[in-house]
Structures are given as structure tokens and as C-alpha cells.
Amino acid sequence: MPRLVGPLILVASLLAPLLSLIIINAQSSSTIHVNPVPGxxxxxxxxxxxxxxxxxxxxxxxxxxxxxxxxxxxxxxxxxxxxxxxxxxxxxxxxxxxxxxxxxxxxxxxxxxxxxxxxxxxxxxxxxxxxxxxxxxxxxxxxxxxxxxxxxxxxxxxxxxxxxxxxxxxxxxxxxxxxxxxxxxxxxxxxxxxxxxxxxxxxxxxxxxxxxxxxxxxxxxxxxxxxxxxxxxxxxxxxxxxxxxxxxxxxxxxxxxxxxxxxxxxxxxxxxxxxxxxxxxxxxxxxxxxxxxxxxxxxxxxxxxxxxxxxxxxxxxxxxxxxxxxxxxxxxxxxxxxxxxxxxxxxxxxxxxxxxxxxxxxxxxxxxxxxxxxxxxxxxxxxxxxxxxxxAEYIEVKPVGLYNPGPLNVTAYAGSKPVLLENTLVVYSDDSIRNAAIKWGEIPVYESPGTYYLNGYVENTSIMVVARITVLERLYIDVGDPEGDDKGPGTYGYPTASVYAPGVFDIVRASLEVESEDLVVRVYFKNLGGNPWNGPNGFSLQYIQVYIRTTNPLATNKVYRRDTFGLNIELRDDYAWQYALLISPGWGSGPLPDGELSSLHYANGTVLVEGKDFKVSSNTSDNYVEVRTPLNLLSDWENLKSWKIIVAVASWAGENPDRIRSFAPGGGEWLSDPVAYANESSKPLIQSALLVNVLPKMYDLLIYSQEYPHGLTADQQYTWLMGFNPSKSTLAIIPPEVKQIETVTQTITTTITTTLLSTTEKTVSIYETQTGYPGYTVNTVIGVALLSLALGIGVGYFLLRLQRE
Ligand SMILES: [Ca+2]
Ligand SMILES: [Ca+2]
Ligand SMILES: [Ca+2]
Missing domain, CATH: 3.20.20.80 (Glycosidases)
Structure with a gap:
């Protein structure tokens, strides 16, 4: 046995470096380091x-x-x-x-x-x-x-x-x-x-x-x-x-x-x-x-x-x-x-x-x-x-990589700057996970839909961050409005002061578009009229109101409003608003309508004010007023195209409680004239509507919805705005209820009798007591169809009896 010792030592000395290598490896797989806590x-x-x-x-x-x-x-x-x-x-x-x-x-x-x-x-x-x-x-x-x-x-x-x-x-x-x-x-x-x-x-x-x-x-x-x-x-x-x-x-x-x-x-x-x-x-x-x-x-x-x-x-x-x-x-x-x-x-x-x-x-x-x-x-x-x-000895803790190494997925709309995350989670050498800033460099605006990649770096490191940007078609509504219909219900004339140049209350177009992190609303006029009194928002004459009905009932906790802020119109139930933008030239303080600053109202009572929450501006060469509202203040903007929008413009009068310039027959330098274009027969109606305060108070109206994807004509506007009733003290309903009955009846064959028409009216009046959703067009059609069917069967049976006899 002793004779074996020599060769064994030899083998061991040969193996030693190998063994130490194995030990090092075993340790490295379980090596940890923590820094000392001094003191x-x-x-x-x-x-x-x-x-x-x-x-x-x-x-x-x-x-x-x-x-x-x-x-x-x-x-x-x-x-x-x-x-x-x-x-x-x-x-x-x-x-x-x-x-x-x-x-x-x-x-x-x-x-x-x-x-x-x-x-x-x-x-x-x-x-x-x-x-x-x-x-x-x-x-x-x-x-x-x-x-x-x-x-x-x-x-x-x-x-x-x-x-x-x-x-x-x-x-x-x-x-x-x-x-x-x-x-x-x-x-x-x-x-x-x-x-x-x-x-x-x-x-x-x-x-x-x-x-x-x-x-x-x-x-x-x-x-x-x-x-x-x-x-x-x-x-x-x-x-x-x-x-x-x-x-x-x-x-x-x-x-x-x-x-x-x-x-x-x-x-x-x-x-x-x-x-x-x-x-x-x-x-x-x-x-x-x-x-x-x-x-x-x-x-x-x-x-x-x-x-x-x-x-x-x-x-x-x-x-x-x-x-x-x-x-x-x-x-x-x-x-x-x-x-x-x-x-x-x-x-x-x-x-x-x-x-x-x-x-x-x-x-x-x-x-x-x-x-x-x-x-x-x-x-x-x-x-x-x-x-x-x-x-332990002190070793500096350093960032080593991203916590989520895959690309950051981002969605953007064509023509609108993508919004990229400003921070990401980074893993450090001590396995701590910390938030770190990303430096993106120039973020481009992509003009056409597709998938794009953009690289950035974790600040002060060489750790790369990749954004995979899916660019979608532009998300916007753009609807026109006729020129020259700035006469309210067809009869209104401007005040005579020279600042009220022709077209200053004529809406020609409105758009709503998702741009980066904002919903941008633009209302275009034939002529913005410059900024004669130096309104802080770049315009002076117009008071614009925008009413929005989204597709999400929870956007305002199922609360809707049919009334408006002094326009003297009522919105039809299925157009009852969830958000209302009141847009003013921007003098004074406090949100409209109690104050004078532009405000965003939620139907459930929340009120936000310009500057702090959203921005109002204007473009005098392209004649539009712009409102930029952060998307996070709104709900359902993804369904923008299914929204219902009503835009109206009145003449700004900050001294009036409702901020809308008053009307008087014959008008005046600082008064709107409700009968400037009225024929003699309609003057008494307008006069009495003015007396009982049911006269619409706006110069121009624009609408957008799936029902009116191309807006409304001048004639439609005039008819709708004349829908008030002084003797019943009722306001014009926008869009009008009666229009719906016409639409329904048009979809049914011309063989419908007058009896059936009265049935249709009954169906609609039942609907009026309901609140909530526009489903009644279908209901009415079904109701009428069933009645037609019943009548058909009745007549057929009668004819059959006649034949047998
Ligand atoms: Ca366990
Ligand atoms: Ca117009
Ligand atoms: Ca119009």
C-alpha cells in the first residue's frame, strides 16, 4: 500500500488544477455579492x-x-x-x-x-x-x-x-x-x-x-x-x-x-x-x-x-x-x-x-x-x-439589463407623434429592479400605417430599448357644414357693429382627431374675424359649444344631459350629451358658464378648466379654433367615429349671464337680430318665441353622427331650429323627433295606411318615456311590420272566407 502513495500524489497534483477549476465553477453558479453596511x-x-x-x-x-x-x-x-x-x-x-x-x-x-x-x-x-x-x-x-x-x-x-x-x-x-x-x-x-x-x-x-x-x-x-x-x-x-x-x-x-x-x-x-x-x-x-x-x-x-x-x-x-x-x-x-x-x-x-x-x-x-x-x-x-x-468589499452596483427584454409595444395614429414610455424597469447587478429613464432621441411622426422600430437607451447606460410602433390609420372625424347658413333658423342677422364681418359665425367644418396623447377638436369658420379685442385664445367674437355623446354609458356613470348651456335647444334623448366643451375667447376667470374661461363639463357634474386641464387656441389664417384635451380625461375615444357631435356657435357677450349676445327684433350695434331675414308671416312666431324664451340662441349648427355622417343641410338646420313651440313653451329638439318618424315611415313600403301611421306615432310616444338607448327605430319597424303582417293575415283570411262562400 505505501508504494501507491507516490503515484497517488502525482495523480492528485495533476488533478489539483482541474479540481480547483471545478470548485470555482461550482461557486460561480452560486456566487452572490452584497456590499457592506458601513458603521x-x-x-x-x-x-x-x-x-x-x-x-x-x-x-x-x-x-x-x-x-x-x-x-x-x-x-x-x-x-x-x-x-x-x-x-x-x-x-x-x-x-x-x-x-x-x-x-x-x-x-x-x-x-x-x-x-x-x-x-x-x-x-x-x-x-x-x-x-x-x-x-x-x-x-x-x-x-x-x-x-x-x-x-x-x-x-x-x-x-x-x-x-x-x-x-x-x-x-x-x-x-x-x-x-x-x-x-x-x-x-x-x-x-x-x-x-x-x-x-x-x-x-x-x-x-x-x-x-x-x-x-x-x-x-x-x-x-x-x-x-x-x-x-x-x-x-x-x-x-x-x-x-x-x-x-x-x-x-x-x-x-x-x-x-x-x-x-x-x-x-x-x-x-x-x-x-x-x-x-x-x-x-x-x-x-x-x-x-x-x-x-x-x-x-x-x-x-x-x-x-x-x-x-x-x-x-x-x-x-x-x-x-x-x-x-x-x-x-x-x-x-x-x-x-x-x-x-x-x-x-x-x-x-x-x-x-x-x-x-x-x-x-x-x-x-x-x-x-x-x-x-x-x-x-x-x-x-x-x-x-x-x-x-464584504464594496463593489459598485450597476445596471445590467432590461427587466422586460422584448420590444415595447406602442400604438400610434398616422400623422400623430407616437407616445413612448419615458421609463422602464432595469435589473441591476445586485438583482434589484429599478425604474430608469429612457433616452429616445428624435421621435418621428409616421405618416402611413405600418409597423416601425425605434431604438432608445436607458439613460447613462448602453442598454438598448426597442419600441415596436404599430401605426394605425388616422383616427378622426371631419365633417363639413354649408356656407351661408349662419342665420340660425334662417332668419337671424348679425349685430351691426363693424367687427361682425360676414361669415364670423358661419361654421364651415369641424374635426375631432386623436393626436398623440390628446383629442384635438377644431371648429373652422368662413372667417374667424381676427381678434379685435385681443382675446387670450386668439379670437374675440365667437362662443362655441360642442356636445359629445360617446358609445360608453360609463364614461359619465350613465348620466346624460339633454339641456344645453343657454342655447335654448334640447338634444334628442339618444343625443343627450356626456361631455360638453364650452369654448370662449378666454378673458376673466373661473370656468364657464359661471366664470368666463373655456370649460369641459361632464354630464355627471365634473368641470375642468382651460389651461390647467386642456388648451384652447386658434389659427387666424386658417380660421379655426382648437381645443386640445388629454385623452386620459376622456373615455371611449377609440370609438370616436361612432360618437355623436353637435357644434353650435353663438355671439360672445361676457356681460350676459349665459354669455350669449341678446336678440331683439331689428337688432342693433351690439344686438343680434332674430327677424332680419324673416318673412312677415313668421315674424309673430319668432317674436312670441323670444318673449317666452324658447328661441334658439345660436347662429350656426353642425352635427355629426352615424345617422348624419355628412352633417346637415341649411334647410334641415332651419327646419330643426324652428321646431320650438311658443304656445307650449317647448324648445326645438335637435335632431328633431319628427324626423325619426319620417325616416321610419320611409323604410316601410308605401302601402302603409294612415291607421298604421298613427300606430307608429304611438310607438314613438311610448319610446319617449324611456331613457337610454336609441333602439326605437328598429322597435318601430318591427312593431309596424308585425302589424302589417297581422293585417295581411286578417285580410287574407277574409278573402279566403269570401272565396269559400
Ligand atoms: Ca409550496
Ligand atoms: Ca355653416
Ligand atoms: Ca350649419
Whole structure:
């Protein structure tokens, strides 16, 4: 045998470089790096919650060092820099037949036994009394079964006695904790219903009773108040303010802080710095965790399982991401609370998937991907973070790539600048996921539909971002209006002042178009008339109103309006508006109609004002007024072509309550003339309409809808606007109801008798009592058709009878 030694050494020396190569490779696949946290005290508690471990070991579960050697879990974690352990205690986690509830079955005896080992190895110990037989958190704080029937006073003394006895038992077993939390995540109180926060005085009485027991056993034990980090800062300030006002005696504020549920590290920074300074208390994070994988080992769904959670959590679900989260949360706590930052405890740190060790008896493990051990119980490299925060060398964290490497899909309309994302998620070398700005350079306007690619870069990096831009046909409505119909119902004349040049109230065209992020409305005039009084929006004479009915009833929560802002017309039910744009020259302040600035009204009452929410401008050479409204203020713009639009123009008179220039027969320098073009026979009608205030107050009207895709003729406009009735005091309805009956009757064969026509009118009048949708044309057609059918059958039967006889 000795003779073999020489050749063996030779072989070994030959193999050595190869072996070292293999070792390097094995390490590189599991290499993590975290930067040190400068200044962090060696006393900072680097804790793990090991509440399940005793039960897992009893079921045959085993733990291993990172190199694969089996070991005692307490040795393994100590080796990696862990110096504290947290254990929860449930009063009686067994049902009436003695069957354990599961989740580690953390009764006092089991936890004390494990805690004495913890203490004997020199770890600091945090005990988490739930004051419940099983899981307690903000959503459930059930009293122990044995305490269910106690009176409140009995409950107060029982809490004292139980706490004292539990700590005495631990003390006698060399397991006296260094810190004790009274309850677990007691945002909503504990020991329900008595100790709900709604019963604040009772809640505080119960808290004080438990605290007194802790102080009586050993005043050096730190008393901890533990809340879940799910709320905002104000909530915690208020909670601890009330505790302070009521003289609750405690030492440490504890939070659970899971970034993927509770928010950013920035939020934690605010909370830790404010709470510790304001209340002069120490702070711990009693629960933190992060996954090292999105995989599931036991078929029982994990609580963290999606990419969305990864984005909210701020790190990749990877061993590196897990280590970085732990490192960064320690840094944030230390930087925001300084010496008052006592430490962190990692929850479910060793909850590996062992059959029988589910969250509940008979159920599986929702947390194995967040342990610091792999599915077989081997320590993950991330466990080393607790040592590395003191020992590692500093390496700059750099962006390494896009979180979503594929192209960004963007839709744009031809002729309109594409709107590209300004930020994207970038993965850094520590597996953190952060938002970073994109530099796109020049963004072109694509004139024809198609697919285009555009490159950009993550700011200050060479990481390329690609946008795939799908350019669609222009999305717009463009409808004309006759020239020379600026006479309202055919009889109106302009005021005589010279500023009212011919055509200033003659709408010739209107368009609505989606351009980049705006809906752009343009109303064109024969002649805008310049800007004689220097209106801030570039025009002075016109007051334009645009009424919009979308195809989405929810755009204004199913609220519609048939009335207008002083135009003295009523919109037909199926044209009742959801959005109204009131467009003025722009003097004065406050939104129209109470103020004088252009405004966007929603039928449900919301009012937005120009400048702040949208922009009004004009083009005096092309004679149009333009309104640019951000698409995010509107709904249903994708269906623009199916909208119904009514545009009207009146003469602006800011001094009038309705901002519309008044009418008087004969007109005047500053008065509109309602009878300038009227024949003698129609003058009395107009005069009486003026008297009872049902005369339409506009010079020109334009319409667009599927029903009127090419607008309306001058004659139609005149007929429609003459639809008022002074004797009934009714306004003209736009478009008119009567027109609908004509349309319907035209679609039916000419053989319809007068009897049937009256039936049609009845059908329409029934419709008038309804609200909502234009479906009546079809209904009427069907009704009439059925009646025709019935008549036909009747006549046929009659003829048949005649023939037989
Ligand atoms: Ca699982
Ligand atoms: Ca016109
Ligand atoms: Ca017109």
C-alpha cells in the first residue's frame, strides 16, 4: 500500500488544477455579492424566525451547510453571522381531540425546549406571544379557547398570570427571552373581541397587564409592540401617539415589512426615522422575507409566485435578489434610525418543504421559496448576507439589463407623434429592479400605417430599448357644414357693429382627431374675424359649444344631459350629451358658464378648466379654433367615429349671464337680430318665441353622427331650429323627433295606411318615456311590420272566407 502513495500524489497534483477549476465553477453558479453596511454595530440583531424548525426536525427534516455537510441548524446559521432567533408561542394549538393545528404547533413547551438550545448557543431571543391558540394577524386575533368565557376583568388578570407563568417556565428552563412582543401584528388589537382597537381602553388595559407581567419577571427584558407594515405613516404616528397618551410602557416598535406587500424601502425609511425620533423608541423589523425562486416544491401554492410581486418587491426572485433585499433593508433601517435600529428578523427562514409541516395540518407549505435554505434543507448562499454586511468589499452596483427584454409595444395614429414610455424597469447587478429613464432621441411622426422600430437607451447606460410602433390609420372625424347658413333658423342677422364681418359665425367644418396623447377638436369658420379685442385664445367674437355623446354609458356613470348651456335647444334623448366643451375667447376667470374661461363639463357634474386641464387656441389664417384635451380625461375615444357631435356657435357677450349676445327684433350695434331675414308671416312666431324664451340662441349648427355622417343641410338646420313651440313653451329638439318618424315611415313600403301611421306615432310616444338607448327605430319597424303582417293575415283570411262562400 505505501508504494501507491507516490503515484497517488502525482495523480492528485495533476488533478489539483482541474479540481480547483471545478470548485470555482461550482461557486460561480452560486456566487452572490452584497456590499457592506458601513458603521453597522456588531450588536445589530441579525435574526431568523425559526418557529417551525422544532416540528420539522421531529418529522425527520434535516439541514445542511452550503457545502453539503449535514449540521445542526443553530451551528449553520451562527456560522453565517446570525446572532438572534425569534420564536412564536401559541397558547394551545390543538383541537379538542389533541390533533395539532399545524404551522409548527408552537406551544410553550415545544418553544421553550428549542429556546433553551438557542440561548445556550449565545443567540439573542425574541419571543412572540400571539395570545391566541393559532395564527394571529390584523385579520384575526382570536382569544385562546380556554379564555373564551372569561369576563373582561378575569381576562385582564389571566393575561397577567399566563404571561408571568410562561416567562417563569422559560426562565426555569434557561430560555428567558431578551425581548418579548405582546401580541403579533396588533394593528387591530388582540384578544378579540375585548381587545379590539375599537375598544381602545380595554385594548390598552390588556396590553398593560401583559407588560406588567414581563416587567415583574425581569425588567431587563425589552417589551415590543408589533404592527404589520401594511398602512401609511400617519396611521402609525396616530397609533403610537395614543399609546403614549395612555402611558403604555414599552421599549421597542416592531414592524413586519414585506416590500412586495407593504411598499418601498423609501416608505420604510420614512416610517423608521419618524417613529423612532418622535416616540424615542428603538425599532426592529420583526418580519422580513423575500423569495430565492418562483418555483414551488410541494404543489401547495406559494404566497409569492408572480412577476408582478417581483416588480413591487423591487428585486428578482433569486438567491442574489433575496440577499440584496436583506442587505438593503438593514441599511435602510440603520440609516434612518441609527443606534435605535436594533435589528431585523427573517420570517420562515428555515420553513423547508417537509411532508407534515404545512401551514395547517393536512395542508402544504406556502413559503418554501422564501426560506434561506433550499428545498432539501441546504443553506443558500444568501444566508451569508449576515456576515457579508460586515466583511464584504464594496463593489459598485450597476445596471445590467432590461427587466422586460422584448420590444415595447406602442400604438400610434398616422400623422400623430407616437407616445413612448419615458421609463422602464432595469435589473441591476445586485438583482434589484429599478425604474430608469429612457433616452429616445428624435421621435418621428409616421405618416402611413405600418409597423416601425425605434431604438432608445436607458439613460447613462448602453442598454438598448426597442419600441415596436404599430401605426394605425388616422383616427378622426371631419365633417363639413354649408356656407351661408349662419342665420340660425334662417332668419337671424348679425349685430351691426363693424367687427361682425360676414361669415364670423358661419361654421364651415369641424374635426375631432386623436393626436398623440390628446383629442384635438377644431371648429373652422368662413372667417374667424381676427381678434379685435385681443382675446387670450386668439379670437374675440365667437362662443362655441360642442356636445359629445360617446358609445360608453360609463364614461359619465350613465348620466346624460339633454339641456344645453343657454342655447335654448334640447338634444334628442339618444343625443343627450356626456361631455360638453364650452369654448370662449378666454378673458376673466373661473370656468364657464359661471366664470368666463373655456370649460369641459361632464354630464355627471365634473368641470375642468382651460389651461390647467386642456388648451384652447386658434389659427387666424386658417380660421379655426382648437381645443386640445388629454385623452386620459376622456373615455371611449377609440370609438370616436361612432360618437355623436353637435357644434353650435353663438355671439360672445361676457356681460350676459349665459354669455350669449341678446336678440331683439331689428337688432342693433351690439344686438343680434332674430327677424332680419324673416318673412312677415313668421315674424309673430319668432317674436312670441323670444318673449317666452324658447328661441334658439345660436347662429350656426353642425352635427355629426352615424345617422348624419355628412352633417346637415341649411334647410334641415332651419327646419330643426324652428321646431320650438311658443304656445307650449317647448324648445326645438335637435335632431328633431319628427324626423325619426319620417325616416321610419320611409323604410316601410308605401302601402302603409294612415291607421298604421298613427300606430307608429304611438310607438314613438311610448319610446319617449324611456331613457337610454336609441333602439326605437328598429322597435318601430318591427312593431309596424308585425302589424302589417297581422293585417295581411286578417285580410287574407277574409278573402279566403269570401272565396269559400
Ligand atoms: Ca409550496
Ligand atoms: Ca355653416
Ligand atoms: Ca350649419
Amino acid at each position: 453597522l454595530s456588531r450588536d445589530f440583531l441579525r435574526g431568523l424566525d425559526l418557529s417551525e424548525v422544532s416540528w420539522i426536525l421531529g418529522l425527520g427534516g434535516k439541514y445542511y451547510y452550503e457545502d453539503g455537510r449535514e449540521g445542526d441548524i443553530l451551528d449553520i446559521i451562527a456560522d453565517n453571522g446570525v446572532n438572534a432567533v425569534r420564536l412564536r408561542v401559541w397558547n394551545n394549538p390543538y383541537d379538542e381531540n389533541g390533533v395539532p393545528y399545524g404551522g409548527g404547533n408552537c406551544d410553550l413547551e415545544r418553544m421553550t425546549q428549542f429556546a433553551s438550545k438557542v440561548k445556550s448557543r449565545g443567540f439573542k431571543l425574541l419571543i412572540d406571544f400571539h395570545y391566541s391558540d393559532w395564527w394571529a394577524d390584523p385579520s384575526k386575533q382570536y382569544k385562546p379557547k380556554a379564555w373564551a368565557n372569561l369576563s373582561f376583568n378575569e381576562l385582564v388578570s389571566t393575561v397577567y398570570n399566563w404571561t408571568r407563568d410562561a416567562l417563569l417556565y422559560m426562565k426555569n428552563n434557561n430560555a428567558l427571552p431578551d425581548m418579548v412582543q405582546v401580541g403579533n401584528e396588533i394593528n387591530n388589537g388582540f384578544l378579540w373581541p375585548d381587545g379590539r382597537v375599537e375598544n381602545w381602553t380595554q385594548f390598552v388595559t390588556l396590553l398593560k397587564s401583559a407588560i406588567k407581567a414581563i416587567r415583574d419577571i425581569d425588567p431587563s427584558i425589552k417589551v415590543v409592540i408589533h404592527l404589520s407594515g401594511n398602512r401609511e405613516l400617519d396611521y402609525y404616528v396616530n397609533f403610537f401617539e395614543r399609546l403614549a397618551n395612555d402611558g403604555v410602557d414599552y421599549d421597542v416598535i416592531a414592524l413586519s415589512y414585506y416590500t412586495y406587500w407593504h411598499g418601498s424601502l423609501e416608505k420604510l425609511k420614512q416610517m423608521a426615522s419618524t417613529l423612532t425620533s418622535r416616540f424615542n423608541k428603538e425599532i426592529i423589523l420583526a418580519e422580513i422575507a423575500y423569495p430565492w425562486t418562483l418555483e414551488d416544491a410541494d404543489g401547495y401554492p406559494n404566497l409569492f409566485s408572480s412577476r408582478d410581486q417581483e416588480i413591487k418587491g423591487g428585486y428578482r426572485a433569486s438567491v442574489q435578489g433575496q440577499a440584496s433585499l436583506i442587505r438593503d433593508i438593514i441599511e435602510v433601517l440603520y440609516e434612518s434610525a441609527g443606534d435605535k435600529a436594533l435589528g431585523v428578523f427573517y420570517w420562515g427562514a428555515a420553513w423547508i418543504p417537509v411532508p407534515g409541516a404545512g401551514w395547517k395540518t393536512g395542508e402544504g407549505n406556502p413559503w418554501e421559496n422564501q426560506a434561506l435554505f433550499d428545498f432539501n434543507g441546504k443553506a443558500l448562499p444568501s444566508l451569508r448576507v449576515f456576515r457579508m454586511i460586515y466583511e
